Amino acid sequence: MSQPLHSMSFDVEEWFQVANHSRACPRERWDEFESRVEPAMGRILDLLERRDCRATMFFLGWIAERHPDLVRRCLDAGHEIASHGYDHRFLGELGPDGLHADLQRTEEALAAAGAPKPRGFRASTFTLNRDTWWAFDVLLERGYTYDSSVHPIRHPTYGVPGFEPAISRVDLDGGSMVEFPVSTFPLLGRNWPVGGGGYFRLLPGSLQRRLIAGLERRGRATATYLHPWEFDPEQPLVKASLSKRFRHRVGLGRTLDRLDAFLERFPCESMESVLVRSGFLDK
Numbered sequence: 199m200s201q202p203l204h205s206m207s208f209d210v211e212e213w214f215q216v217a218n219h220s221r222a223c224p225r226e227r228w229d230e231f232e233s234r235v236e237p238a239m240g241r242i243l244d245l246l247e248r249r250d251c252r253a254t255m256f257f258l259g260w261i262a263e264r265h266p267d268l269v270r271r272c273l274d275a276g277h278e279i280a281s282h283g284y285d286h287r288f289l290g291e292l293g294p295d296g297l298h299a300d301l302q303r304t305e306e307a308l309a310a311a312g313a314p315k316p317r318g319f320r321a322s323t324f325t326l327n328r329d330t331w332w333a334f335d336v337l338l339e340r341g342y343t344y345d346s347s348v349h350p351i352r353h354p355t356y357g358v359p360g361f362e363p364a365i366s367r368v369d370l371d372g373g374s375m376v377e378f379p380v381s382t383f384p385l386l387g388r389n390w391p392v393g394g395g396g397y398f399r400l401l402p403g404s405l406q407r408r409l410i411a412g413l414e415r416r417g418r419a420t421a422t423y424l425h426p427w428e429f430d431p432e433q434p435l436v437k438a439s440l441s442k443r444f445r446h447r448v449g450l451g452r453t454l455d456r457l458d459a460f461l462e463r464f465p466c467e468s469m470e471s472v473l474v475r476s477g478f479l480d481k
């Protein structure tokens with residue numbers, strides 16, 4: 199059997215930039231909130247170092263502008279720097295021209311911090327769906343080689359249910375783009391999210407590891423992702439509906455131990471590295 203391939207990635211954003219908080223923390227007030235991304239990333243980077251894991255960091259351009267030292271710290275530790283867009287707008291809100299401008303601004307912020315041009319992109323809140331398929335053409339035009347924005351699940355606000363859950367190539371007029379979706383597990387004719395975020399904290403750790411092991415047995419490269427605010431149980435409480443608050447805060451105090459146990463069982467590497475080793479990208 200070929201060697202199992204597991205990727206780990208982080209969407210580098212602040213606690214107040216989550217889509218669920220958009221009402222209480224509007225974009226025009228972001229600079230007023232307490233920045234907590236550096237200490238949270240510090241915890242993550244220390245653990246990754248200890249586990250000898252190189253991951254992919256999908257930076258918001260907004261963060262890279264304000265925290266160039268954090269970008270450099272990730273680079274120096276050997277992590278891949280990729281783009282999460284500038285300020286977490288949904289693709290449907292940006293439109294094709296807006297996405298061009300958003301990506302350019304993010305590329306400039308990353309370059310100013312010393313990072314090479316990103317090869318990978320992940321849209322805010324998995325907003326690449328059938329209605330925003332044009333985003334692939336924009337990414338291709340701007341020289342990106344892979345995307346991780348499609349979530350092949352059924353969900354009220356995002357997802358492309360019939361989409362190939364393994365790494366695949368999306369054919370476009372001008373060429374093709376590699377898609378590496380966050381991991382899902384097939385059960386009862388549907389794909390269930392297992393690759394991170396709230397699900398990483400919500401599912402019992404042993405069950406989540408069993409599901410990822412199931413994907414490993416199927417020979418599927420996996421993609422797990424988390425956010426720095428998921429490692430920050432002390433973050434301020436934000437006014438939101440009870441269900442949104444629950445999803446945001448469940449298990450925050452044990453994410454670090456969870457990730458440690460996960461990395462012990464599944465040695466992870468960056469998305470770029472998995473894509474190169476599986477033959478989808480050139481070195």
Ligand SMILES: [Zn+2]
Pocket residue numbers: 209211282286321322323
């Ligand atoms: Zn995000």
